[in-house]
Amino acid sequence: xxxxxLLVLAALALLTPTHPTFAQKKFITRENVxxxxxxxxxxxxxxxxxxxxAVMEKSIVFIEGEFKRIGLxxxxxxxxxxxxxxxxxxxGSTIAITANNKMIEKSxxxxxxxxxxxxxxxAANVYRIKKSDNPAQLFRRYSQDTTDAxxxxxxxxxxxxxxxxxxxxxxxxxxxxxxxxxxVFVLSTDTLIAALDVAVSQRKEKLVLTNxxxxxxxxxxxxxxxxxxxxxxxxxxxxxTEGDSxxxxxxxxASGVTAVIMLAEHFKKQKERRRNLIFVAFTAEEIxxxxxxxxxxxxxxxxxxxxxxxxxxxxxxxxxPNAAFITGFERSDFGTILQQNLQGSAFxxxxxxxxxxxxxxxxxxxxxxxxxxxxHTISTDQIDTDKLYHTVNDEFESIDISNMTEIIRAIAQxxxxxxxxxxxxxxxxxxxxx
Numbered sequence: 119x120x121x122x123x124l125l126v127l128a129a130l131a132l133l134t135p136t137h138p139t140f141a142q143k144k145f146i147t148r149e150n151v152x153x154x155x156x157x158x159x160x161x162x163x164x165x166x167x168x169x170x171x172a173v174m175e176k177s178i179v180f181i182e183g184e185f186k187r188i189g190l191x192x193x194x195x196x197x198x199x200x201x202x203x204x205x206x207x208x209x210g211s212t213i214a215i216t217a218n219n220k221m222i223e224k225s226x227x228x229x230x231x232x233x234x235x236x237x238x239x240x241a242a243n244v245y246r247i248k249k250s251d252n253p254a255q256l257f258r259r260y261s262q263d264t265t266d267a268x269x270x271x272x273x274x275x276x277x278x279x280x281x282x283x284x285x286x287x288x289x290x291x292x293x294x295x296x297x298x299x300x301x302v303f304v305l306s307t308d309t310l311i312a313a314l315d316v317a318v319s320q321r322k323e324k325l326v327l328t329n330x331x332x333x334x335x336x337x338x339x340x341x342x343x344x345x346x347x348x349x350x351x352x353x354x355x356x357x358x359t360e361g362d363s364x365x366x367x368x369x370x371x372a373s374g375v376t377a378v379i380m381l382a383e384h385f386k387k388q389k390e391r392r393r394n395l396i397f398v399a400f401t402a403e404e405i406x407x408x409x410x411x412x413x414x415x416x417x418x419x420x421x422x423x424x425x426x427x428x429x430x431x432x433x434x435x436x437x438x439p440n441a442a443f444i445t446g447f448e449r450s451d452f453g454t455i456l457q458q459n460l461q462g463s464a465f466x467x468x469x470x471x472x473x474x475x476x477x478x479x480x481x482x483x484x485x486x487x488x489x490x491x492x493x494h495t496i497s498t499d500q501i502d503t504d505k506l507y508h509t510v511n512d513e514f515e516s517i518d519i520s521n522m523t524e525i526i527r528a529i530a531q532x533x534x535x536x537x538x539x540x541x542x543x544x545x546x547x548x549x550x551x552x
Contacts, residue, residue, distance in 0.1 A: 145383045146530060148523045154184065154379055155432075155522075158350065158372035159514045165365040166372075167354025168402040168409075169207070169289045171326055177350050181330040181399050184379045188386050190332030190397060195416070201329040203412045205402075208290045209323040216315040217268070218308055228283050229318055230261050230290075231300035238302075238316040243267035246309065253278040255476075257303070266299045268314065270306050279305045281508070284356055291325065291405055329409045330399040332382065336391050341418075343394040344536055345425040345493075346381050347410075348374025349403035349482055353508060362510045369432035369499065369512050375399045377428045377526045384530045385537060392539030393423055400482050410482035414489060424452060424536050424543050425493035427483040430507075431525045432517035435498035436471065439521050440528070442498045443468045445478040449550070450492040452543040456532035459541075465528040472501050479552065488551050492543035496529060 157180055158166075164173045182199045192198055211229060215222040243265050247256045253275040260269050271279050282303070302316060330350070336342075352367025366372075382397045400409035435441045440463075444453040447469035457467050470477055477495065478484065486493035498521075499507070506512045535541035 159368035419489035
């Protein structure tokens with residue numbers, strides 16, 4: 119009888135999520151979180167611009183070193199932690215534009231096109247980003263639109279326009295699979311185009327980009343894998359603000375990559391791993407998610423059980439400490455499983471409260487979600503009020519290290535039944551993903 123009771127208790131132990139373990143607290147420490155985050159967001163990383171591979175090398179080497187220290191193995195098919203791929207990029211352009219019989223200065227123009235050359239003598243489509251509009255949201259929307267068009271941006275958005283322009287000033291990746299039409303963005307007080315002449319010539323080159331990927335094999339033979347990810351690229355150098363021009367990206371997304379490294383160390387020490395674990399630091403998220411797209415093209419999505427994409431967890435959420443939100447919460451039971459595994463703890467996961475910001479599609483989870491993988495982003499950022507987002511002030515000193523450490527510990531605990539094979543989130547309905 120006593121033996122039967124023990125067997126039942128052992129079985130329940132496998133099915134029941136555990137409370138924060140000694141390993142969580144031993145390996146996911148404030149000291150380690152601080153050390154890694156400070157290194158990734160340091161000035162010597164120059165804002166981690168994915169378009170400048172030579173500058174990115176320091177960040178790559180650091181992440182590789184952490185993966186090696188922990189004892190990860192390269193992903194199957196790779197000889198090292200580097201997953202390299204090439205992309206066509208615009209390396210320079212010649213632009214001549216006359217609109218309404220006025221010559222437009224190149225400093226007031228952004229060209230978004232994959233064409234080597236094009237010439238317009240009329241504009242079939244004219245879009246406007248008005249004074250009352252959200253320039254970032256519409257810039258993104260129009261960039262992805264399939265039509266060819268002139269986009270007139272009200273001069274009240276000059277600061278935002280210059281920030282967009284700085285991201286296109288040197289090089290820009292071309293997405294060969296994109297259906298986006300050619301767009302010419304013009305900073306102007308005009309509201310209509312009566313006469314137009316556009317002549318653009320662009321020079322292309324090949325660019326080598328690098329994801330950093332490591333893995334822990336399961337304790338049993340299986341094809342099933344769980345992904346933990348964040349993106350290590352940021353914006354590089356921006357127009358100076360009070361003498362500072364380095365966009366350090368401490369929260370966006372050195373915080374997520376720090377979590378990935380800490381989770382790798384935590385799960386390395388766990389004996390119960392019945393699924394393979396993949397840890398990836400993506401490149402080129404900020405310029406179109408190219409790292410995640412390449413990564414996704416080299417795996418079988420049916421083998422991917424879940425994706426924990428971690429983005430901007432360096433600040434306290436709108437609910438206060440010990441809370442985070444999950445994008446696309448309603449699209450699978452991923453979030454429900456995570457919350458069940460946190461029963462008895464003070465931590466709670468919430469559905470994304472910023473639906474208007476379209477966050478489900480704005481991070482690296484989107485590519486795998488479109489393939490049916492329960493791929494979601496975990497974040498705490500109050501994106502609607504965050505004044506440090508995409509500025510030079512997103513620095514290490516702005517991060518709440520204690521709260522961030524607790525978030526990483528909570529993610530480790532919440533992932534327990536997915537990692538040990540006792541839970542499997544429902545797939546995302548691809549017919550309902552844009």
